Ligand code: SF4
């Protein structure tokens with residue numbers, strides 16, 4: 079077994095084909111794939127100010143690293159790392175320490191805010207007193223705070239570390255729960271262009287698998303061992319991941335097929351689920367589809 | 382042949398008598414979609430040849446958060 083391109087020792091067999099690549103060829107392949115996604119889906123323009131949501135995990139740190147590499151020669155494009163500290167002891171404190179270190183090395187400014195500062199309690203404290211699903215609260219609060227921070231920093235766009243596996247899981251989860259409206263909000267670029275208060279999201283790693291990202295992160299020293307949230311276990315998403323990966327092992331390319339077929343129907347989904355009017359929360363003024371945003375509702379409900 | 386196999390996610394280290402990396406993964410109940418593999422601390426594919434006393438590490442690619 080040798081690298082399919084240069085015949086030296088391979089470090090990975092690409093998940094979607096019979097191609098094996100050596101370190102040099104794989105790094106090139108990976109970066110080319112990110113560039114292609116940016117170009118094809120017009121994720122951002124030169125001269126924009128891009129916020130990168132970093133958690134300190136391998137996906138977000140790799141996004142930061144690769145975007146920095148790609149935009150550096152452009153000079154006019156500005157990058158700022160943004161982080162939300164949910165307050166998860168033994169996990170987020172460690173990953174954020176790592177994010178800080180990488181930002182310093184790459185000379186990218188890092189802006190942080192926390193649940194404690196914004197809501198008065200950490201996620202650990204909330205979960206101790208309330209019987210709610212961790213990822214539900216966490217997802218709502220994080221999206222809210224990222225958007226708020228992005229407005230404050232006048233960012234044009236927020237890049238996240240979402241990968242092909244995350245997206246395939248979300249697509250099937252939405253199918254299994256008959257929630258197509260949620261699927262209409264997926265894709266490599268999301269959000270409403272015309273809304274001043276909602277900062278659009280982009281996913282530069284959209285077409286790369288978790289395995290490819292981990293390989294890149296390992297080769298570039300961008301991975302920590304604190305890469306799994308203690309609350310992530312046994313969630314619905316976790317089961318979906320196992321299901322898809324077992325399937326992919328048995329029937330190769332299943333995962334890529336989920337994404338490729340989804341990308342084809344996505345324009346239709348978006349058209350059918352177009353938002354006519356955007357509301358602003360009556361309590362906090364942030365964009366929402368309802369009268370009051372999910373964050374304000376949750377804050378009132380939790381003890 | 383006997384190798385040392387390490388499943389980092391579950392903190393398991395075992396001496397296994399296997400002929401290939403794929404066989405070792407099967408014995409440890411590891412899905413090869415969910416790991417990258419090092420052989421004596423060098424990144425390799427699942428098809429890499431192994432020999433007596435090699436240390437094979439399975440590093441989880443799964444992240445949450
Ligand atoms: S796994 Fe769930 S609880 Fe943990 S950081 Fe992610 S969304 Fe939050």
Ligand SMILES: [Zn+2]
Pocket residue numbers: 081082083084085086099100101102103104
């Ligand atoms: Zn090569």
Ligand SMILES: [Zn+2]
Pocket residue numbers: 359360361362363364370371372373374375
């Ligand atoms: Zn609100």
